[in-house]
Amino acid sequence: MEGMTRGELAKRTGLSTATIRYYEESGILPAPQRIANGYRIYMDDYLVKIKFIKDAKSLGYSLKEIQEGLQMLSQDMEAETLQGLVRDKIFEIDERIKSLHSIQTMLAGLLQTPKKTFITTCNRFVIRMSKRRNWI
Incomplete structure (x- = not known):
């Protein structure tokens, strides 16, 4: 299974690991899968979601609005x-x-x-x- 750790995801997106953790805990990002050793593994779709979050924040959307938008986009809207x-x-x-x-x-x-x-x-x-x- 390919993927990246939270630290790798942080480096690739420019976010801190604490921000990624906050996004997960607040439900903005879904909880990632865990591999056998217990590590969280983030797939490439997290890169897309984080880009969406960053872009939406730069446009003035609140995190609550972004969370709602991500939920809607995951459905057929x-x-x-x-x-x-x-x-x-x-x-x-x-x-x-x-x-x-x-x-x-x-x-x-x-x-x-x-x-x-x-x-x-x-x-x-x-x-x-x-x-x-x-x-x-």
């Missing part, structure tokens, strides 16, 4: 279902961009505050922003 998930993520990203743009505009305005009142204005700004959801 309709293209429309996957397209709907992608549309939902695009909408979420658009909303985040709008929020960040609004914060950027407010920060630029904050820089226009006179030096004498800058600290007070900054404190008010922080209080105001802390009441907003997802401002950081």
Whole structure:
């Protein structure tokens, strides 16, 4: 049986062994097979799954969303279902961009505050922003 150890998988994917273990324990990756000596053996499909995880993370998907996506991909999923998930993520990203743009505009305005009142204005700004959801 060909395959690789967790350490070899870590080297090939650029992840730490602790991250791979976390992905297994949290159910993002399935538990690998064990060989006679008790070692875990990872087949090449783990490389594909980890690439999917890394790509999805870089696109802003949460680990929970990635786990759900991997589960759906392991089933026969309709293209429309996957397209709907992608549309939902695009909408979420658009909303985040709008929020960040609004914060950027407010920060630029904050820089226009006179030096004498800058600290007070900054404190008010922080209080105001802390009441907003997802401002950081």
